Amino acid sequence: MKEKTIKLIKQGFPYYLIIIMSCLIISPQIISQGVILGTDSIFHFNRFYETAQQIRYWNFSYFQSNYSFQQSGRIINATYCPLFAYFNGIILLFARSWYRYQIITNLLIYFIGGTGMYKLCIKLHSKQSIALITAFIYMNIGWLPRWELAQNMNAWGAALSPYMIICGIRMIQNSEQPINVLQLMTVMTIIMQIHLLSSVFFVVALIPFFIAGLIHSNNPRLMWIDLLKAVIGTIILTANIWGALLMINLNNHIAYPANFNLFANALRPATFSNNRRFLSFFIWFLFTAQFIFVIRKPHRSSLNTFITSWGFLILILSSVITPWKKFQQWLPFLSHTLQFPSRLTIIAYPLLFAGIAMTITTIVNSTPKYSLSRNSSIGILVVTLLLVFIPTNITISRKVANYYSDALFANLSALAKVSTNKAAIRYSTQSSHPGQLLSLVEKRSPDYLPLPSNYAGNKSKHSYDYQSQIIKNANNFHHTVLKGGKLKLTWTADHSGTKRLPLVTYHESVLTVNGRRVTHYQRSSIGSPYVHEHQGLNTATLRFKPASWFNYLLVIWLISLSIYWVYGSYTFYKHRIA
Template sequence: MKEKTIKLLERGLPYYIIITMSCLIILPQIISHGVILGTDSIFHFNRFYEATQQIQHWNFSYFQSNYSFQQSGRIINATYCPLFAYFNAIILLLARSWYRYQIITNLLIYFIGGTGMYKLCIKLHSKQSIALIIAFIYMNIGWLPRWELAQNMNAWGAALSPYMVICGIRMIQNRKQPINALQLITLMTVIMQIHLLSSVFFAVALIPFFIAGLIYSNNPRLMWTELIKAVIGTIILTANVWGALLMINLNNHIAYPANFSLLANALRPAIFSNNRRFLAFPICFLFIAQLVFVIRKPRRSFLNTFITSWGSLILILSSVITPWRKLQQWLPFLSHTLQFPSRLTIIAYPLLFAGIAMTVTAIINSTPKYSLSHISSIGILPATLLLVFIPTNITISRETANYHSDALLANLSALSNASTNKEAIRYSTQSSHPEQLLSLVEKRSPDYLPLPSNYAGDKSKHSYDYQFQIIEDTKNFHHTVLKGGKLKLTWTANHSGTQRLPLITYHESILTVNGKKVTHYQRSSIGAPYIHERQGVNTATLKFKPASWFNYLLAIWIISSILYWIYGGYYLYKKK
């Protein structure tokens, strides 16, 4: 029994160390007891609060937002990875405040990302100590810290990207079974349920691995078979995501996300900064040295040469070296789809760090213990870790310091309404009533609004239209959430006439005014309905009715998900 306990402790030791590093990264936030409100915080907090209320009241509305986003009925979660919203809602229900929610999710994302990077290095036969240091460096750079600093969803792509590389490595290393369909299905389903753009990056990044795997495979036919299984399985298990997007876009003209300058958001070198748009000189040096190493001796390790070359190419694409200004002129859709070329680093960094782990391990194993190469290889990674941990810690410390100052909302963009009472905002982040923060700080977010055909070409002012038509008008109406996912508005009119309701209506929305279903009505530039009101008390009810084919698709998805969990459990039991 004692020996088993010791073995369990030894096997778990790397993960305890990764948890410790996660705690060290978020230590400034733990000490200050502060909440970091970043660029995307309020938007995603609304999403998660919506799912929380649906669970609490057991009153689900898959499409319509009834509790959040000014109770406007707009669609967000259904088109923005709904399962992840419900996952965060469960965490928020357990945490009960935004502060505790942030601490839990920050620890979770750092642990997932660090563990993935560690497992990737071990998969490549790296020494355990080297694998841990590489994992720590990865946890402190790029997009991974952006979840703590701004609730950027690309951070979850960065956390899961090492697992994607593990699947790619398997395609080359394992010649008998290059693809485990269940493993690939799980990875792609999880990332599609979290962040769609990251799933596109993952799929593209795996293509060279698949081609190389076909060349090396003993059974290419099996490889194709497993790939087809994985693709079909992923399509079925993500039907709730792509099905909702398809249905909404078939009959509605949906507003694109905001446009950004690609060049301004491409990766560029910096002295010590390692945030999403910058790469510190120590990391630049490591990457250049790694590339030089494999170019000089490309035949020493095909796998090292392969992943380093592929990672370097993606890193160049993510940087200012690529002519992004010209590309934006030729392919303007990239400004609202890709938005930030630096997002590609979620693929480049795991590949390059995996190559570095292989190189350092190879040098240590092949050189005398006290040689310059041996000592340099051992010392360079801890030094690099120190040079990336300190700036990250300083950045987090600075952002948490804002919590106790007048700069509390300094990093929030597109604010339409924010209380001047900073103490009330601070109190709301610690309160067990999460809705308080969302009523004190409101953001104009035009994402996924339905644009009537006569307004479809004018996208520049939809953000302000949402502020004037929804955020400012909604205070004049009383909102009630009814059973069955319905939203009821009540207001009093001094005289009869035309009234614009602070609601967002889609082709599939059913609007009832004063007990009568309204089928023909004019809509504003963002889909708010104009209706006829009578003198005195008026009521309006909004309900979203999805297409019947989507309901069938959802049923297939639910059944398939249950079967997946049953088979997955059986597979793991059999493997153990």
């Protein structure tokens, strides 16, 4: 029994250290008890508050936002990774405040990212100590800290990227069974349920691994069959996402996300900063030295040469070295889909750091214990850790300091309403009633708004239209969430006439006004209905009626998800006791 306990402690030791590093990174928040309100915080807080309330009152509305986004009925979660939204809703219910929610999810994402990077390095036969230091470095660089700093969803892509690369490494290392169908299907399903754009990056990143795997495979036909199984399985397990996107886009003109300047958001050198848009000169030099090291003698380790070269190419693509101004002219859709070329670093960084871990392991294993090259290589890794940890910790400390200043927010550009009572905002982030914050701070966002055909061509002004038509008007109505996912508005009119309601209606929306269903009505530039009101008390009820085929698809998805969980749990248990 004692030997078993010692063995478990030894096995868990690396993960205890990753937890400690996670706590060190978020220590400014833990010590100050401050909440970081970043660029995407309010948007995602609305999403997660919506699901938390639905779970709390057991009153579900898969499409319609009834508790959040000004109770406008707009669609967000159904087309923006709903399972992840419900997962965060559960965490929020458990945490009860935004402060505790941030601490829990920050620890979670750092642990997942650090563990993935550690496992990737071990998969590549790196020494445990080198794998751990590399994992610590990865936890402090690029997009991964952006969840704590701004609730950027790309951070989850960064956290899961090492697991995707592990699937790719298997394609090359395992010539008998290059693809573990359950493993690949799980990774791709999870990332699609969290962040669709990151899943596109994952697919593209795996293509070279698959090609290399086909070359090394003893049975290429089996590899194609297993790939097809994984693809079909992933499609089935993500039917709730692509099905909702398909249904909404079939009958509605949906607003694109905001446009961004690609060149301005590409990766560029900096002195010390290593956040989403900057990479310090030292690490640029380190990556370049690693690339030169492997291409000088590519046969020393063909796998190291492969992952380093692929990672370095993606690094160049993510940076200002690539002519992103030209690409934006040639492919304008990239401005609202890719938005930030620096997002590609979620693939480049784990590949390059994994290659560096392999190189340093090779040097350590092939040189005497106290040799200069051995000590220098380990010293470089430790220096790199300090050069990413210190700036990240300083940045987090500054963001937390904003919480206790008049600034409070990292970015005010998309906020439509911010209460002048900063003390009330700070109190609402600690309160066990998280909805208070969302009434004090409101953000305009055009994502997934339905654009009537006569307005579909002018998409640049819809976030401001949402501000004027919904945010500034919602408080003039009384909102009530009814059973069955319905939303009721009541208001009093001094005389009869036409009224624009602070609701967002889609082709599938069912609107009832004063007891009568309204089928033909004029809609504003963002889909708000104009209805007839009579003098006195008026009521309007809104519900979303999805297409019947989507309901069948959802049932199939739920059954498939249940089968997956049962089979996956059985396989995991079988593997553990084997």
